[in-house]
Amino acid sequence: MFKIVKREEMAQATVIMNEIEAPRIAAKARPGQFVIIKANETGERIPLTISDSDAEKGTITIIYMVVGKSTALFKTLLVGDAFQDVIGPLGKPTHIEKLGNVVCVGGGTGVAVLYPITRGFKDAGNNVTSIIGSRNKELLILEDKMKAASSEFHVCTDDGSYGHKGFVTEVLKDVLDNNKIDLVIAIGPVPMMKFVSKITETYNVKTLVSLNPIMIDGTGMCGCCRVSVGGKTKFACVDGPDFDGHQVDYDGLMNRLRAYQEDEKKAYEAHCQMVGTK
Amino acid sequence: MAEKSATKEKIARQPMPEQAADVRRRNFEEVPTGYSKETAVLEARRCLQCKKPACMTGCPVGVDIPGFIKCIAEEDFKGAIQKIWEKNSLPAVCGRVCPQEVQCEGLCIVGKKGEPVAIGNLERFVADMARNSGEGELPSKAAATGKKVAVVGSGPSGLTVAGDLLLKGHSVTLFEAFHKTGGVLVYGIPEFRLPKDIVASEVETLEKIGLNIECNMVVGSIVSVEELFEEGYDAVFIGVGAGLPRFLNIPGEDLVGIYSANEYLTRANLMKGYLFPKYDTPIIRGKNVIVFGAGNVTMDSARTAMRLGADRVRVVYRRSREEMPARAAEIHHAEEEGIEFHLLTAPVRFLGNENGRLAQMEGLKMELGEPDDSGRRRPVPIEGSEFMLDCDLAVVAIGANANPLLTQSDQEITLNKWGYIEADPETGKTTKKGVWAGGDIVTGSATVILAMGAGRIAANSIHDYLTLGW
Secondary structure: OEEEEEEEEEOOOOEEEEEEEOHHHHHHOOOOOEEEEEOOOOOOOEEEEEEEEEOOOOEEEEEEEOOOHHHHHHHOOOOOOEEOEEEEEEOOOOOOOOOOEEEEEEEOOHHHHHHHHHHHHHHOOOEEEEEEEEOOHHHOOOHHHHHHOOOEEEEEEOOOOOOEEOOHHHHHHHHHHHOOOOEEEEEOOHHHHHHHHHHHHHHOOOEEEEOOOOOOOOOOOOOOOEEEEOOEEEEHHHHOOEEEOOOEOHHHHHHHHOOOHHHHHHHHHHHHHHHHHO | OHHHHHHHHHOOOOOOOEOOHHHHOOOOOOOEOOOOHHHHHHHHOOOOOOOOOHHHHOOOOOOOHHHHHHHHHOOOHHHHHHHHHOOOOOHHHHHHHOOHHHOHHHHOOHHHHOOOOOHHHHHHHHHHHHHHHOOOOOOOOOOOOOOEEEEEOOOHHHHHHHHHHHHOOOEEEEEOOOOOOOOHHHHOOOOOOOOHHHHHHHHHHHHHOOOEEEOOOOEOOOEOHHHHHHOOOOEEEEOOOOOOEOOOOOOOOOOEOEEEHHHHHHHHOOOOHHHOOOOOOOOOOOOEEEEEOOOHHHHHHHHHHHHOOOOEEEEEOOOOHHHOOOOHHHHHHHHHOOOEEEOOEEEEEEEEOOOOEEEEEEEEEEEEEEEOOOOOEEEEEOOOOOEEEEOOEEEEOOOEOOOHHHHOOOOOOOEOOOOOEOOOOOOOEOOOOOEEEOOHHHHOOOOHHHHHHHHHHHHHHHHHHHHOOO
């Protein structure tokens, strides 16, 4: 069992932060890696990227958005409760090195994944410009932490309730026009990563994206997380989750992410009903 | 003497009672229902008790087959399970999934003239009886040696190594990457062929004799082999199984509705997707299903699809019936359940509907040409024979490649050109001191009993190492 030692609700309780006791994973976790989490005996195996880890305390932090039954179930777990299974650290860590000027672009809960990577690049001596965005001010997460981990910092909201009104891609263009950028890292909703990659391709700037397809084992056994990268089948769990943003087939990825939409809807509705009648 | 053997010839091989095909094709309960005590004794009496038992030479773990069968004939069922346990810690599993027809039963002398003794059915009977009665005493254990062994992977090879070394007095910890032990026995082989509570019970027996189990431990990520030695383990056995599923590499393969057999069976078996929404993992229930391949895993996938409510399940294989690697019994069971076979047929591409879900497969007819490297006649496409098949679910069951997760994390363990671990077939030793390997990570996809055989060899060698030296 993996006990929750700290819990925070973010973005009007649509996003939850859990700090979980997992000393062995904490000792090994590196930015960009993920864990697979299962709440209980009948639960699903859900991949979540590690947002932070503390080897001394023996804890890892995950941040997830409540989108379906499994995450709704996670949300019911409070401090002192435990996840039945946490498996990791999985996937290849993000390759962090000193390159010069690095831009980190994050959207939605992708910012949670982006944060340790941003900090890693800053600590490696890079000049890091961060651009994070959300639909509105309330849904923005980790603003302070991202700001502290960046040399230059921008916020965008779709509705203009905070920072730049519009998409992260608009600010990114501006940054690319005025600076010589060595690497862009984009983590967020698939459409965001797709459009960021489209832009950086025209500027010929290397771009890394972190993918979060559906997974089962997360160790390369099932092939569920396959994604076409440069026309070749790659497994996000062992070959990724980071890939060259210019090579990813985003439409295929989005299609596969929708595979169980109907089932998920039914399970979520049933869960909400059950919780509601309790 | 003459009279005795005459009686023996009269007893016909006792058929295994089974659920009727039209019933079982829609449920996940086990297909064979098992021998009764009377049937088992009758079948046991067919054994000639050969002085030089050929059957035993066909058993990868060397079970004393005439010995345990004699016990059954004498209705000493406790004695029978003890005899089996001397060599085999997973008899309820082996009695069900071993290919007996090419091993023990294939060599049975009774089988030269008639049908061989049903050794597999008898092994299953003894194991089930011991489990159900709770009478089976635990196998006896040697005095503690104070040596610690790490076994990586809890599939058939790992469980065998663990069982053997525990009995030899060593302390054993089993590391499993999944949240449940059993490896392919729980994620791969379906409930209707191997009920999961049987696997759990076999593992429990090992726990009772002292096995430590650590699940959710992906060795290679959370801890390296080198770190296991630093943590005080004296020897390490690697039995992590085959890994990365092979795909057909044809257009449209990433459409929703196309699974690898590993994914399909893991969703169904380990995650209990067939019980969705009681269990949270969904699984696509196809009405019109195509399964590619011709091995046991292909049959498992096809029969699972039928049980999940398919109207039609078709196995598509590019060679002919003679080349199908699945056990004859599995093919027979599948056919009885209404699975259709489209042989000498190769897939060309998949087509999706407007929602990005699988809708059709384009196929091509083949004919057999000259023999290829494997000695089998090479299938050659017949020009202009393209055709379309409607389908809403496809399962690719054409094997697996080596999983690099653990092996990449240790440079001292030498791999062959396919990425499998180089291990001495006589001992299971790898190129790294103190490290053994066995099962699919050495041989590529094979059978449960071969993995167990490799486990047995490695366990003996590990024991020698711990008591005598490398």
